[in-house]
Amino acid sequence: MATIVVALLIGGYAYSNHHATAKEYQAAMANGRTAIQSKHYTQAESYFQNALKRRLNDQTAQHYLTQTQRYVSGENALEARHFSSAQKYYGEVKDTSNASTVLVKRAKDRYKQVKEIRTNVKQFKQILNKAQGENKALNYGQSNTTLDELFNNAKFRQSYYKDLYDQALALRKSNNAGQTSETSSAASSSSSTDSSSSAASSSSASLTSAEKQAASNYSGSNEYTVTQSQKELDGKTITDGQISSARQTINAAGGQADAMSDQDVRVALQQANKKGLSLTKYTQQYLK
Structure with a gap:
């Protein structure tokens, strides 16, 4: 008789405990769904984890938990403008079965939105x-x-x-x-041109009629005309390539080649050759 009583007590306790656990599981799942509806996803995750503690390896609770976690990952990726990852997570959420239909709908909307964003990008x-x-x-x-x-x-x-x-x-x-x-460059250029024209006109206007006629009749060589011999070094014409190379050498030696005309550079080459100096030495002694 005593054995029967003990068995009944144990059985009653087990049933009562199982019933309480089942109620806690149902409550956790219900609270999780409510949290999803309110977009409180962190709370929802906690509720589904609690449901899994009440019913180990429960597939439904696990589906809800995984789906919620993936949706949150999608939201985080979207906020960080990682659109490819966001689209992947939303795709997984919307394809989840036996879980939240609310998240499925939201994920479908997000998936469509991210697809449009990527097209716009x-x-x-x-x-x-x-x-x-x-x-x-x-x-x-x-x-x-x-x-x-x-x-x-x-x-x-x-x-x-x-x-x-x-x-x-x-x-x-x-x-x-x-x-x-x-x-600014155009204005500066225009101003410079106007100044040059004005100076030329002024210079021309200052000449007497006799001076103008003399200038018109003059057929000699202009003092600034460069003769062929002035363009040569050791009887050979100084090439554009030599001039370009010489400019680099002069600048490297501390000279101001950018402010020199091509003929100035030729003269430097000729003088350096005449004095038996390298162009670098000549620049350092005479052009700095």
Whole structure:
């Protein structure tokens, strides 16, 4: 009789404990689904993990947990603009069976969204590359016109395209600087031309009629005309290649070859040869 009573007590306890565990499992799963509905994914993961503790190796709880974790990974990848990874995670979530239908629907929407984002990224990159090429070709105005295709697109200002947006802003700044430089150079050149013309006119105007006639009738050699012999070294014409090489040597020796005319360079070569010096030595002694 006592044995029967003990058995009944043990059986009753086991049943009661199993029933309590089952209720805890159901509560954890229900709370997890509610957390998903509210987009509290971290809480949902905790609830599903708790459900697995109440019912070890339960496939349903495991499916919910894995699905939730993958969805969170997709969200993190999207925020970090890792679109390929995000699309992969969302694809896995939407294809999960025996789990949250809410996450399946959300993942389908996200998958479609990321697919569109990746298409836009490809198109935006093509336009940006075109604008960069125009910038390199010094076509600053055309480059800015191409960039307008991006800036006039409302989607381009979304956070998903921030990296490209920042590059486009930097390129537009570069284009604007290039255009400003061109304008300044053109104005400077125009001013220089006007000054030269004015000086020439003034000089001409200061001559008497007799001086003008004499200048017109003059048929001799101009004092700045370079004769053939002045272009030679040891009887051979100094080539453009020799002049270019000499400029490099003069600069390297501390001279100012960029401020010298080609004839100045020829004279330097001739004088160095005449004095028996290398061009480097001649530059250091006479041209610095």
